[in-house]
Amino acid sequence: MNQLDEIDLCLIRELQKDCKQSIKQLANKVNLSITPTHERIKRLESNGIINKYMAIVNPQTLGKTLLAYCQVTLVKHQGSDFIEFEEHVKGMDEILEVSYIAGNYDVLLKVILNDMNDYQNFIIEKISQLGVISNIQTSFVIKQTKNNSIIMP
Known part of the structure; x- marks a missing residue:
């Protein structure tokens, strides 16, 4: 460091x-x-300590009222599947974060959408089209009590 x-x-x-x-x-x-x-x-x-500058937007003002976390399990744990998954989700504006995780699932997606119809379309038309995914479990955020992007050094 x-x-x-x-x-x-x-x-x-x-x-x-x-x-x-x-x-x-x-x-x-x-x-x-x-x-x-x-x-x-x-x-x-x-030195890469400051990566970029950006505006934090209130998603509600843009009609984005549904925040969800999708826990994804891949069919196999091999490099090509991870690469295919990353390439598939890279351009999806609905996905705010992609994190590989330890535990029962392989990947955690933080997703922002307009509503449940938007979620259904996202799952059916975008995510489930990828053959390397075996399971998706989604949790919907009811209320956020803290949302902070500041990292205190």
Whole structure:
């Protein structure tokens, strides 16, 4: 891991809270001038500590009211099946996250959809078309009490 000092950690925290802050605002918060603050941020980016900047959208405002977790079991556990699965789901906008997991299932998908009809179409027309899947078990989110993307260093 890269050596991060307290200033780097403060910049990471501040950028995660609000990445639209100006370099001047960030410099004031870490008690540096603008140039070294900008250089530190560029170093954090080039070292892969900061991967990207993005807007967090309220899914409800876009009609996305159904959040689900699909636990997927693959037919076989061989490299080509995992590669085929990854290629199949890569371009699906409904899928927010794909994680290989240990336990009773192989993959966990975090999926955002409009409604149950959208879910049915997603399963029938997209996911179940892949021959390497043997089982899908879905859990639907009733209410989220915490949804945070900030990782505190």
